[in-house]
Amino acid sequence: MSTSGATDAVMAPEPEPPGGGEERPLLDVRNLHVEFRTREGIAKAVNGVNYSVHAGETLAVLGESGSGKSVTAQAVMGILDSPPGFITQGEVVFQGRDLLRMGGEERRKIRGARMAMIFQDALSSLNPVLSVGEQLGEMFRVHQGLSRKEARAKAIELMERVRIPAARERVKQYPHQFSGGMRQRVMIAMAMALEPELIIADEPTTALDVTVQAQVMDLLAELQREYNMGLILITHDLGVVADVADKIAVMYAGRIVESSPVHDIYRAPAHPYTRGLLDSIPRVDLKGQELYAIKGLPPNLLHIPPGCAFNPRCPRAQEVCRTDVPPLYRVNQERASACHFWKETLDDDSAPSGDA
Amino acid sequence: MGRYVIRRLLQMIPVFIGSTFLIFFMVYALGDPVAALFGDRAPDPATAQQIRHDLYLDHSLGAQYLHYMKNIFIGDFGTAFNGESVTSLMGSAFPVTIRLTIVAIIFEIIIGIALGVVTGMRRGKPVDTGVLLLTLVVISVPTFVTGYVLQYVFGVRLKWTAPSVSPSAPFNELILPGLVLALVSLAYVTRLTRTSIAENTRADYVRTAVAKGLPRHRVIIRHLLRNSLIPVVTFIGTDIGALMGGAIVTERIFNIHGVGFQLYQGILRNNAPTVVGFVTVLVLVFLLANLLVDLLYAVLDPRIRYA
Numbered sequence: 055m056s057t058s059g060a061t062d063a064v065m066a067p068e069p070e071p072p073g074g075g076e077e078r079p080l081l082d083v084r085n086l087h088v089e090f091r092t093r094e095g096i097a098k099a100v101n102g103v104n105y106s107v108h109a110g111e112t113l114a115v116l117g118e119s120g121s122g123k124s125v126t127a128q129a130v131m132g133i134l135d136s137p138p139g140f141i142t143q144g145e146v147v148f149q150g151r152d153l154l155r156m157g158g159e160e161r162r163k164i165r166g167a168r169m170a171m172i173f174q175d176a177l178s179s180l181n182p183v184l185s186v187g188e189q190l191g192e193m194f195r196v197h198q199g200l201s202r203k204e205a206r207a208k209a210i211e212l213m214e215r216v217r218i219p220a221a222r223e224r225v226k227q228y229p230h231q232f233s234g235g236m237r238q239r240v241m242i243a244m245a246m247a248l249e250p251e252l253i254i255a256d257e258p259t260t261a262l263d264v265t266v267q268a269q270v271m272d273l274l275a276e277l278q279r280e281y282n283m284g285l286i287l288i289t290h291d292l293g294v295v296a297d298v299a300d301k302i303a304v305m306y307a308g309r310i311v312e313s314s315p316v317h318d319i320y321r322a323p324a325h326p327y328t329r330g331l332l333d334s335i336p337r338v339d340l341k342g343q344e345l346y347a348i349k350g351l352p353p354n355l356l357h358i359p360p361g362c363a364f365n366p367r368c369p370r371a372q373e374v375c376r377t378d379v380p381p382l383y384r385v386n387q388e389r390a391s392a393c394h395f396w397k398e399t400l401d402d403d404s405a406p407s408g409d410a
Numbered sequence: 411m412g413r414y415v416i417r418r419l420l421q422m423i424p425v426f427i428g429s430t431f432l433i434f435f436m437v438y439a440l441g442d443p444v445a446a447l448f449g450d451r452a453p454d455p456a457t458a459q460q461i462r463h464d465l466y467l468d469h470s471l472g473a474q475y476l477h478y479m480k481n482i483f484i485g486d487f488g489t490a491f492n493g494e495s496v497t498s499l500m501g502s503a504f505p506v507t508i509r510l511t512i513v514a515i516i517f518e519i520i521i522g523i524a525l526g527v528v529t530g531m532r533r534g535k536p537v538d539t540g541v542l543l544l545t546l547v548v549i550s551v552p553t554f555v556t557g558y559v560l561q562y563v564f565g566v567r568l569k570w571t572a573p574s575v576s577p578s579a580p581f582n583e584l585i586l587p588g589l590v591l592a593l594v595s596l597a598y599v600t601r602l603t604r605t606s607i608a609e610n611t612r613a614d615y616v617r618t619a620v621a622k623g624l625p626r627h628r629v630i631i632r633h634l635l636r637n638s639l640i641p642v643v644t645f646i647g648t649d650i651g652a653l654m655g656g657a658i659v660t661e662r663i664f665n666i667h668g669v670g671f672q673l674y675q676g677i678l679r680n681n682a683p684t685v686v687g688f689v690t691v692l693v694l695v696f697l698l699a700n701l702l703v704d705l706l707y708a709v710l711d712p713r714i715r716y717a
């Protein structure tokens with residue numbers, strides 16, 4: 055069964071990465087809690103998130119709007135709006151060190167250089183009054199102390215790398231002079247500038263035209279492969295996920311409710327919420343049928359329901375769901391689900407479905 | 411850009427003609443300048459007639475205006491009440507007022523922007539509330555009150571500065587008057603900067619700058635301030651014209667012989683050439699300052715394009 059008999063008996067503490075090479079993840083987020091202290095009360099946006107990414111791996115983070123995907127990413131990057139946002143618990147272990155216990159200056163040097171972020175709306179995320187060249191060059195000037203001239207040469211090189219045509223001329227232009235797709239390429243170039251180990255892309259293609267979405271996604275995937283970076287891809291697009299992700303984390307009300315390698319989850323989700331998400335994808339073979347939508351609304355983060363946060367909307371909810379918070383059950387070595395009835399949910403799909 | 415400037419300059423011509431004619435008309439409709447020349451005594455009719463002829467007053471208003479404009483173009487603004495030419499009066503008054511305006515603008519820039527940045531980044535904190543209240547007081551109290559109070563406190567009681575400015579009006583004597591002149595605008599600059607900073611701190615591009623790992627000072631100066639100050643700079647630019655024309659009260663309080671002072675004398679003595687001449691130059695300054703502000707705006711914000 056296995057070649058190394060010694061470790062066989064011991065339960066693996068960590069799911070093996072798909073490559074199976076490394077033992078230590080590049081980024082390991084453990085039990086992260088974030089809350090926003092607002093006038094209306096304390097909004098618990100992130101309530102114990104656990105996820106990890108290895109070098110060269112792509113983790114897709116899924117979930118409805120407001121489930122805390124971006125806030126988790128901001129906490130990892132260290133760009134949380136604070137106040138009102140506060141990290142109340144947890145660890146963000148990056149390359150073996152907990153970022154949350156690091157000094158501000160040390161953390162800053164990691165930000166942008168070792169881990170970078172790509173935002174959704176490139177137009178508003180780029181500075182409107184600085185040229186693209188200045189904004190790209192700034193990475194080299196600040197982190198590597200290059201001269202203005204050297205930084206500019208690097209900026210042109212970067213723009214060519216993300217295949218922006220006529221980079222030498224366009225380096226002087228401002229963000230508003232670029233098309234949406236080209237602007238997002240600039241964002242990608244900026245994130246890639248110092249060849250970070252980890253990139254967090256927060257809905258990088260949502261703001262784009264459908265026709266350029268694929269191009270931008272392909273570019274991102276290609277660069278990731280080339281540099282063997284870890285990639286956290288926050289997205290709503292389940293189609294994209296199937297193509298590029300290695301594993302998936304599904305978020306609901308600030309928690310990871312299911313995590314799994316990508317193919318397993320499509321075959322048989324282990325959480326009713328994931329099921330609902332998958333069922334709401336338009337399918338070519340079921341054209342004409344009414345699109346399924348999860349009933350109800352995401353919970354108010356000021357008053358998260360007791361028990362399982364999903365229980366008011368869950369078709370499978372039982373009494374226990376309204377009282378007991380489901381722990382993250384281990385489904386198998388690589389999968390976990392925060393549902394009391396994960397087995398039943400899984401069996402629904404594993405069993406041959408009734409209709410052909 | 412060049413075409414835009416030319417168009418703007420051409421647009422100034424009707425504005426300039428319209429406004430100067432209006433002033434000309436109002437001043438000449440006010441009263442009899444010849445009678446004013448003689449004060450309480452009744453002038454000898456023959457002499458009065460002679461003066462009237464010399465001053466081109468025996469023509470229709472339209473003809474007088476044309477005559478006046480023609481003279482302006484050859485640099486002749488007429489004669490002031492004290493027999494000096496209006497041009498030489500301008501030569502002594504404008505440098506003084508320009509110095510006063512420079513002092514005021516410097517106060518606006520340094521104090522106004524600094525307070526605006528501090529309050530904008532500490533919204534809701536005691537500093538913010540305190541400064542906000544202070545600006546409210548400054549805006550609502552008339553300049554002559556703040557002027558006399560500050561003059562009394564710093565000039566008369568503390569004797570830090572001369573309560574009255576000497577005719578040469580060197581910069582060091584203009585510090586207090588400059589502050590008085592600047593106060594209201596300074597309060598507006600503070601509020602404008604505060605709002606602008608508060609709006610921009612939450613902007614996506616500031617978050618990007620932080621995510622790039624830039625040091626805090628670089629995020630603030632190069633990204634946050636660079637964007638937030640665009641409306642402030644344009645406000646200050648427009649304010650130049652207003653400050654120069656609006657110094658009448660301040661110049662009276664501190665006895666500064668600048669534009670406001672001469673204008674006041676001109677009105678008091680019903681001396682049309684002085685009033686019309688000074689106002690004409692002020693209108694020009696105002697128009698040019700506005701054009702410069704618009705051009706500056708395009709330089710500061712690359713999204714603005716003039717064609």
Ligand SMILES: Nc1ncnc2c1ncn2[C@@H]1O[C@H](COP(=O)(O)OP(=O)(O)OP(=O)(O)O)[C@@H](O)[C@H]1O
Nearest residue numbers: 090099118119120121122123124125126135138355
């Ligand atoms: N600056 C903030 N102040 C107060 N609350 C905030 C702030 N930022 C986020 N939140 C709260 O945190 C919750 C999670 O937000 P987050 O942006 O992470 O959602 P998301 O999963 O990224 O959704 P989307 O798909 O719409 O981007 C939101 O419901 C929001 O109310």
Ligand code: SF4
Nearest residue numbers: 362365368375393394
């Ligand atoms: S724990 Fe209960 S309510 Fe929650 S997802 Fe599972 S079945 Fe539904």
Ligand SMILES: [Mg+2]
Nearest residue numbers: 123124125256
């Ligand atoms: Mg988001």
